[in-house]
Amino acid sequence: MYLRSLLLLLPFALVACQAPQPVAVKKPVVVKQTPKTxxxxxxxxxxxxxxxxxxxxxxxxxxxxxxxxxxxxxxxxxxxxxxxxxxxxxxxxxxxxxxxxxxxxxxxxxxxxxxxxxxxxxxxxxxxxxxxxxxxQKVNVPAAVKTNPEQSAKNDNLFLIDPQALKSKDDSLQPYLQLIAQKAKMDGLLAIISAPTDADGRWIYLQMKKALPGFRLRGDIRRGRQPQVKLESP
Structure with a gap:
């Protein structure tokens, strides 16, 4: 009788010992946000x-x-x-x-x-x-630049010089020539100087050199009626 009762209770004991089945949990949908950084x-x-x-x-x-x-x-x-x-x-x-x-x-x-x-x-x-x-503040634009803008405009690296200002060695030419020298250095160009006399050409060159202490300004001095400086590629 005892054995029969034990056999009747055994299925219930086995059911009680079984591990509970896991409940499927849906993963939450994560919306990926771009960080502020x-x-x-x-x-x-x-x-x-x-x-x-x-x-x-x-x-x-x-x-x-x-x-x-x-x-x-x-x-x-x-x-x-x-x-x-x-x-x-x-x-x-x-x-x-x-x-x-x-x-x-x-x-x-x-x-x-x-x-x-x-x-x-x-x-x-x-x-x-x-x-x-x-x-x-000290520069007076050379008259040649004012009166012949078309000639200068044909070449962005052609700079005319007022003959009268050159003849009198006008102080207003010095900062003008020094600005041209700085452009020559900045762009790596040669300074081709044209002047009525060799002395005028050397004077132009010396004024340009003053703007470039320690720098060797390369170029050439030539004779020409219209004083000018033309910057050319080496």
Missing amino acids: DVRAAEVKRLLNEAEKALAANRLTIPKGNNAFDLYRQVINLDPANVQAKSGLQMIPLRYVEMSRSAAAKGSISKAKTWLRRALSIDPDNAPAKTMLNNL
């Missing part, structure tokens, strides 16, 4: 790309909102330690000085001063801009 990095990259394009096109401080200065500043606001943006901001006044040298050497003194003032509005302590602006 990634969004910021993408925006910094985009702004730097636009800033480099603006710098290459000489859109330095205008038009508003679409110039190199504004774009680099936006990068700095997002990433204060960004080296590329800081370097770009330093390049802007230097580019204005470069543009000013080119304009002044062509006789566009007013435009040259404008570029320098813009450089100083960004970097008030910019030494080259200060020096150039001070020198340009």
